[in-house]
Amino acid sequence: MLEVVLSFxxxxxxxxxxxxxxxxxxxxxxxxxxxxxxxxxxxxxGSLLIASALFFGTRGEGVSLHEVLVTLFLFIxxxxxxxxLAKAALHLGLRSLAPVPEEPAVPPDGNPEAHPGHKxx
Amino acid sequence: MMRFLPHPLLTPILAAVxxxxxxxxxxxxxxxxxxxGWAIPWFTLRFWPERVRIHRPMKLLRFVAVVLxxxxxxxxxxxxxxxxxxxxxxxxxxxxxLSLETDLAxxxxxxxxxxxxxxxxxxLAPDRKCLLVHGLHVPDAEALVxxxxxxxxxxxxxxxxAC
Numbered sequence: 001m002l003e004v005v006l007s008f009x010x011x012x013x014x015x016x017x018x019x020x021x022x023x024x025x026x027x028x029x030x031x032x033x034x035x036x037x038x039x040x041x042x043x044x045x046g047s048l049l050i051a052s053a054l055f056f057g058t059r060g061e062g063v064s065l066h067e068v069l070v071t072l073f074l075f076i077x078x079x080x081x082x083x084x085l086a087k088a089a090l091h092l093g094l095r096s097l098a099p100v101p102e103e104p105a106v107p108p109d110g111n112p113e114a115h116p117g118h119k120x121x
Numbered sequence: 122m123m124r125f126l127p128h129p130l131l132t133p134i135l136a137a138v139x140x141x142x143x144x145x146x147x148x149x150x151x152x153x154x155x156x157x158g159w160a161i162p163w164f165t166l167r168f169w170p171e172r173v174r175i176h177r178p179m180k181l182l183r184f185v186a187v188v189l190x191x192x193x194x195x196x197x198x199x200x201x202x203x204x205x206x207x208x209x210x211x212x213x214x215x216x217x218x219l220s221l222e223t224d225l226a227x228x229x230x231x232x233x234x235x236x237x238x239x240x241x242x243x244x245l246a247p248d249r250k251c252l253l254v255h256g257l258h259v260p261d262a263e264a265l266v267x268x269x270x271x272x273x274x275x276x277x278x279x280x281x282x283a284c
Binding site: 016019020022023026027028029031032034035036038039042043044046064065066068069072075076078079080082083086087089090096097098099100101 | 138141142144192193195196197199200203204207208210211212213214216231232233234235236239241242243244253255257
């Protein structure tokens with residue numbers, strides 16, 4: 001019974017991770033491609049982690065809680081990298097399917113060091 | 122108290138992370154974890170100058186549950202859009218006006234937006250008044266903004282900036 005549940009979780013994880021990566025090939029501009037790996041993979045990695053916790057938790061060696069930490073770190077880092085990629089893409093002015101809004105003006109305090117992305121050239 | 126423990130909340134969190142890393146509840150590890158939880162906030166004080174206050178812990182738990190549920194939904198929705206016809210997607214940039222003010226609340230909101238249905242936060246305006254969000258498929262921009270404000274921003278504001 002446990003093996004069925006584990007296989008199901010691992011297969012679900014693999015399918016979602018695959019779909020996330022497939023998004024890189026199928027979607028058509030940089031910004032939409034960002035969505036695939038940041039979203040679909042969260043659930044993919046999530047089910048793999050649940051499977052891992054179940055497997056090691058039921059082997060009689062006590063509960064394994066490393067997976068909780070992996071989830072925590074994943075949820076902290078994945079959005080940050082997605083945000084930075086999107087920001088870098090905006091700064092470079094990559095081609096986009098959606099109309100890109102204007103770059104905001106230099107902040108009124110005029111301190112370029114606080115906003116390295118908006119230095120005047 | 123304030124000088125001795127610059128971030129009272131960070132200490133138990135760091136200690137818990139230490140215990141999870143070691144997967145152990147031995148007294149030695151608890152002591153070491155508390156020691157790290159006391160020392161690390163000192164070294165990161167300049168990085169994190171404002172004091173974090175959680176006004177309504179229950180509200181925060183509810184928010185976390187809502188976000189976890191949304192993450193699962195987001196995965197299914199994005200997976201279906203990827204497998205569907207990409208030509209039909211209508212990506213758009215949407216500007217979300219912010220009413221949050223503290224750094225922590227704004228970064229939590231940006232992170233949440235990145236984790237949930239088909240949206241990635243792309244740029245915070247230098248004056249912190251609005252957040253630019255890229256949506257994978259946005260048929261109705263106003264509904265998206267209203268949804269983000271009601272579902273994520275309002276609880277964050279209550280938890281971290283109770284008025």
